[in-house]
Amino acid sequence: METDSMECESSTRSVQNDEIHHNGTYHFSSTKNHGGAAAAVVTNIVGPTATAPATSVYELLECPVCTYSMYPPIHQCHNGHTLCSTCKVRVHNRCPTCRQELGDIRCLALEKVAESLELPCKYYNLGCPEIFPYYSKLKHESLCNFRPYSCPYAGSECGIVGDIPFLVAHLRDDHKVDMHAGSTFNHRYVKSNPREVENATWMLTVFHCFGQYFCLHFEAFQLGMGPVYMAFLRFMGDEEEARSYSYSLEVGGSGRKLTWEGTPRSIRDSHRKVRDSNDGLIIQRNMALFFSGGDRKELKLRVTGKIWKEQHSPDSGLCIPNLSS
Numbered sequence: 001m002e003t004d005s006m007e008c009e010s011s012t013r014s015v016q017n018d019e020i021h022h023n024g025t026y027h028f029s030s031t032k033n034h035g036g037a038a039a040a041v042v043t044n045i046v047g048p049t050a051t052a053p054a055t056s057v058y059e060l061l062e063c064p065v066c067t068y069s070m071y072p073p074i075h076q077c078h079n080g081h082t083l084c085s086t087c088k089v090r091v092h093n094r095c096p097t098c099r100q101e102l103g104d105i106r107c108l109a110l111e112k113v114a115e116s117l118e119l120p121c122k123y124y125n126l127g128c129p130e131i132f133p134y135y136s137k138l139k140h141e142s143l144c145n146f147r148p149y150s151c152p153y154a155g156s157e158c159g160i161v162g163d164i165p166f167l168v169a170h171l172r173d174d175h176k177v178d179m180h181a182g183s184t185f186n187h188r189y190v191k192s193n194p195r196e197v198e199n200a201t202w203m204l205t206v207f208h209c210f211g212q213y214f215c216l217h218f219e220a221f222q223l224g225m226g227p228v229y230m231a232f233l234r235f236m237g238d239e240e241e242a243r244s245y246s247y248s249l250e251v252g253g254s255g256r257k258l259t260w261e262g263t264p265r266s267i268r269d270s271h272r273k274v275r276d277s278n279d280g281l282i283i284q285r286n287m288a289l290f291f292s293g294g295d296r297k298e299l300k301l302r303v304t305g306k307i308w309k310e311q312h313s314p315d316s317g318l319c320i321p322n323l324s325s
């Protein structure tokens with residue numbers, strides 16, 4: 001088990017400002033806004049306690065079971081008790097208020113009211129100030145800049161969501177991810193059995209520079225017929241902001257080297273999406289073994305790189321290429 005996992009050794013040699021902390025107790029000294037815990041739970045804000053326009057109409061639209069706002073289709077029992085469509089499927093055809101059989105009656109009048117109301121974005125408590133009619137609200141929420149981010153860790157299915165400070169703490173504490181301060185890095189990836197290239201080999205390191213966080217991914221996977229290694233950077237933030245940064249990666253040995261220069265992708269783009277678009281430094285296994293030197297029994301790759309801030313956002317970044325097509 002141990003020999004299968006990719007090890008990462010970091011070195012500060014010839015690299016400035018790259019503080020390496022292996023014991024996991026390092027804490028970034030930058031200012032964190034502590035909205036993290038709250039960000040993991042997004043509550044519906046329309047209700048009696050909301051600061052949104054609080055009229056009785058909003059209270060009428062509150063589902064008695066889940067207390068979220070009801071939207072079409074809205075159901076009612078023979079006695080007129082209303083219920084949202086999500087809860088309807090869970091109550092086994094019994095009205096939760098009067099216990100009578102629920103049937104299949106829509107409440108069209110209330111549906112019309114619901115459609116006519118303007119409601120705040122559901123990420124209101126995460127800072128979104130926008131207010132929308134219902135259907136455009138749904139559309140907005142799927143793209144809202146304040147919506148929580150998914151955990152960027154690639155090695156397992158992780159359902160954690162939250163804002164960036166929350167996810168940084170989560171990566172450090174729960175995934176034991178290495179945290180580095182500084183915009184340059186010098187990493188050594190070592191694997192004792194490079195013959196085994198499975199999709200299950202990932203490395204993630206988080207960098208903190210320019211007041212932002214970046215995820216450096218390194219992994220082995222099968223590309224076409226051959227196994228490859230790939231390194232790429234993701235920005236912990238939205239795509240628009242990601243475009244104001246660039247990064248370079250370099251790997252080499254025995255007088256040869258490969259370099260990559262690119263724009264970090266937002267963690268809004270899944271790790272897999274970035275990988276499958278080949279948007280990073282790709283090293284064929286033969287080349288990787290050549291760079292490793294020695295008897296080709298062990299993979300030893302030294303990846304150096306740096307992150308910098310662009311003066312102007314590059315226009316070319318507006319369209320993210322799919323380099324594999």
Ligand SMILES: [Zn+2]
Pocket residue numbers: 063064065066067068083084085086087088
């Ligand atoms: Zn409900």
Ligand SMILES: [Zn+2]
Pocket residue numbers: 077078079080081095096097098099100
């Ligand atoms: Zn009822």
Ligand SMILES: [Zn+2]
Pocket residue numbers: 121122123124128129130140141144145146
């Ligand atoms: Zn919003």
Ligand SMILES: [Zn+2]
Pocket residue numbers: 151152153158159160170174175
């Ligand atoms: Zn996670």
